[in-house]
Each structure stands twice: as structure tokens, then as C-alpha cells.
Amino acid sequence: MYDIIGDVHGYASLLKKLLLEMGYSKTNGSYSHPKRKAVFVGDFINRGPEIRKTIRIIRNMVENGHAYAILGNHELNAIIYHIKDKQGKSIISKPSKYFLSLFKTINEYSSGSLEWREQLKWLRTLPLYLDFGEIRVVHACWSDEAVQTADTLYENGKIKKKVFRKLTKKSGSSVAKCLWLLTKGVNLKMPSDLRVMNNKGVSPRSIRIRWWDDLKGFTFKNASFESKFSMPLYTIPEEILPVTFPYPENAPIVFFGHYCRGAGPHIIKPNVCCVDSCVTGTKSLLAYRWSGEKELIMNHLVKV
Template sequence: MYDIIGDVHGHAPLLKKLLLKMGYVKTNGSFSHPSRKAVFVGDFINRGPEIRKTIKIIRSMVDGGNALAVLGNHEINAIIFHLKDKQGVQLVNKPSKYFLSLFKTINEYSSGSLTWKDDLKWLRTLPLYIDLGEIRIVHACWSEEAIKVADSIYENGKIKKKTFRTVHKKPGSEIAKSIWMLTKGVNLKMPSDLHVVNNKGVSPRSIRMCWWDDAENKTFKELSFESKFVLPNYTVPCEILPETYPYPDNAPIVFFGHYCRGKGPFIIKPNVCCVDSCVTGAGKLLAYRWNGEKVLNMSNLIQV
């Protein structure tokens, strides 16, 4: 059986507390459970107070066969940031906002750069999704099309460095769009002449969407999966709708993180669950304890 754990973001103390609460025991420097296995949905790094220790806990569990883990968008950005081009020049010479939170991770590893280099290499061995038959795990969005592309980017057990160079240099490529689909989900980008004001009085330029639903004839509020604000009940013009990936009611249960659901809901549909309880903002870490059920059960959610 599996315990699917939400975005940890460097909060090692909460992670240890959650593991102990679920009956995991630390032996020989790693946590394990006699009959269960942890599954991490990505975004282990950045933001929290003990990032390096968080990676150490998760990596030791994965390497010891006591956990599984997928990559999140924060890990993807970390790998890209440290790549160099063919001339040996750092690939990212002007860090965008997506790289800013990474500096906390880099600073924490400053006294052990070789350890960080080794951890970055380890991150490239992690999958972008996990399909266990009865349950599925991905960081942000389950897309069969993106998964087909993801299956082609591994070589000798690792994602090739040239793949990440392509992601950075060619954002419109099939590889880039597929990787970001799995780790960032579907975003609705607002055209420059359309201004929708949320309940904070702000006009967002893009919103995170409920990718598992059909988007046609839905309002901004219905399509939004934002946690920090509420959008109005105006129908979204079909001309600006991106492709979504309606998740069938009879499909295996899918777990993901990414969306910072501090106040929930976490169980979205009987077979769709977001386990990201916004650990940095809400100060809580969430897990779902799957025991073989076909329909998600609220009583299986556990939080510290």
C-alpha cells in the first residue's frame, strides 16, 4: 500500500513528523515502513527551512526502496539553472522569476557544492510520472500525450541533459510543452485586451486551470484552480480556451500536487486528488493513505 505525500518544499521537520505519524521508523539513517511505501509528488526543494535535509530524507528512502518520487517544476528549474551550453557558459544568464526561489536552495548547499551536484544528477533519474495500475502519480497534470513524449527522454536511467537544454531554449517544442504539462499543468493565458479582475482587485495574466474537466461553456470561476483568489462567473470565450485533458470517471485514481490547496478541497472527484496543502503558506503537510480502494475516501487524508 502507498502513502502519497504532497509538496514538501524543504520543510524537513514537518516531513519527519508526518512520516512518524504514519508509522514510518528511522533505521540506519532512513525512514521505512514494514508494509507501506511513500510516494512523493515532486517539489522537494526551495522555500522551506531545511531543503538539503529534505532531499536527504527523500533520496535515502527512494534509494533504499522505501519510497517512489516524481519530478516537480521546481526540480526541473533547478536542473536547467545549473546546465552549461556547448561553450561551457551557464545556460541561464538572466534568471526569470521562476528561478528566484532556487537561490535559497543554492545558498543552503553552498558549503557542499559536490553534494548538490550529486543530488542534481540523482534528480535526473526520477520519473515525470508513475503508473502503478490502480493509482497514478504526477506533479501537476495527467496527459497521455505528454506521457508518450516523456517516455522517450530517458537514456541509461536518466533524463538526458540535452532534453533540458531543449526545454529552456525551445519552449515551443513538443518536449518542452510535454514536460511543462506534466509538471505545471494547464494555464489559461489572458489576451492583452481582456482584463478579468479577481476578488483581490488584481487582473491576473494567467490562471491555473482544472485540467481534468471539459472547459467549454465554463466560467472563469469554474475553470480556475487557483488557491489565492477567486475569479468571476463570466463565461470564458472559446477563442482563448487551451486544450484540457478531461479525466474519465472510470480511470484509475490520480494523485498530484502543485496547486497549493491550503484550504482544500483535496479530493476533487472520486478518482482525482490534489495532495498539496500549501506547506509554506498554510504550514501543513498532507498525505493520502491509499489502501487499495477504487474510490477516494476523506478519512484516508492525514495532515500535520
């Protein structure tokens, strides 16, 4: 039985509170449950006030067999930022906005750079998805093709460094597309004549959308899976619709994070669940306690 835990983002105190709430206890430096295992959906670094502690908690649980953890887009960005090219130079010539939150993590390790390097090596050993048969776990989007590609990227138990170099190339290799699909989902590029404002007064040029649905005939509002702003009720022109990955009703339950669902809903369909409660905004952390059911049950959600 598994407890699938949403994006922690450096909030170690909330994570401890959630684990205790679910009956985990700390023994020999690691939290464990006598009958269950935790599953972390990625994005456990950056943003929060206790990033170093968060990594230690999760790594100890994983290495002691009490938990599983997968990579999110924030972990991928952390690894990419520290990868060097063949000349020993950073493969990131100019950090983009996606790397800004990483500096908070780096600053926490300013007096422990050796520890941070060890944690980066550990991150490279983590999977990009989990498939337990009856349930699946991915950070942002489940795609059978992307999952198959992910299986080819490991060598001696780690993702090969050359894989991360491909993620920075503008041409967009098939490997890069698959990895970003698993960890960032599907985005819809906004048409140039349509502008909306998010809650920070910014007009985004792309929005996160419902990858598990066929979006033909959907409006921008109904296709959106954003929490920062509302979209208009205009039907999306088919020529700008990105490819989505409709999730079959008879497929195993899939859990993911990434989408910052502070106000929910978290159970989207009987077999589709987002466990990201937007910890940096709501100061709450969410888990789903799966106990063998074929369809998701609302009261199996636990929030602290």
C-alpha cells in the same frame, strides 16, 4: 499500499512529523514502514528552511526502497539552471521569476557544492510520473501523450541533458510542451481587458485551471484551480480556452500536487486528488493513504 505525500518544499521537520504520524520509523538512516511505501509528488526543494535535510530524507528513502519520488517543476528548474551549453556557458542567460526560489536551495549548499552537484545528478534519475496500474502519480497534469513522450527522454537511467536545453527555447518544442504539461499543468491566458488581483496585490496574466474537465461553458471562476484569488463569474470565450485533458470516470485514481490547496478541497472527484496543502502558506503537509480502494475516501487524508 502507498502513502502519497504532497509538495514538501524544504519543510523537513513537518515531513518527519507526517511520516511518524503514519507509522514510519527511522532505521539505519532511512524512514520506512513495514507494509507501505511513500510516494513524493515532486517539489521537495526551494522555499522552506530545511531543504538540504528534506532532500537527504527523500533520497535515502528512495535509494533504500522505502519510497518513490517524481520530478516537479521546481526540480526541473534547478536542473535547467545548472545545465551548460556546448561552449560551457549557462543555458539561462537571465534568470526569470521562476528561478528566484531556487537561490534559497543554492544558498543552503554554499558550503557543500559537491553535495549539491551530486543531488542534481540524482534528480535527473527520477521519473516524471508513476503508473502503478490502479493508481497514477504526476506532479501537475496527467496526459497520455505527455507520459509517452516522457518515456523517451531517458538514457542510461537519466534524463538526457539535451532535453533540458529544449526547455529554455522560446519556440516551444513538443518535448518542452509535454514536460511542462506534466509538471506545471494547464494555464489559461487572461484576456487583456480582464484583470484580477491576487493576495499579493499582483494581477496575473495567466491562471491555473482544472485540466481534468472539459471547460466549454465554464466561467472563469469555475474553471480556475487557483487559491490566491477569486475569479469572476463570466463565461470563458471558447476562442481563448486552452486544450484540457478530461479525465475519465473509469480511469485509475490520479494523484498530483502543484496547486497549493491550503483550504482544499483535495478530493476533486472520486478518482482525482490533489495532495498539495500549500506547506509554505498553511505550514501543513498532506498525504493520502491509498489501501487498494477504487474510489477516494475522505478519511484517508492525513494532515500535520
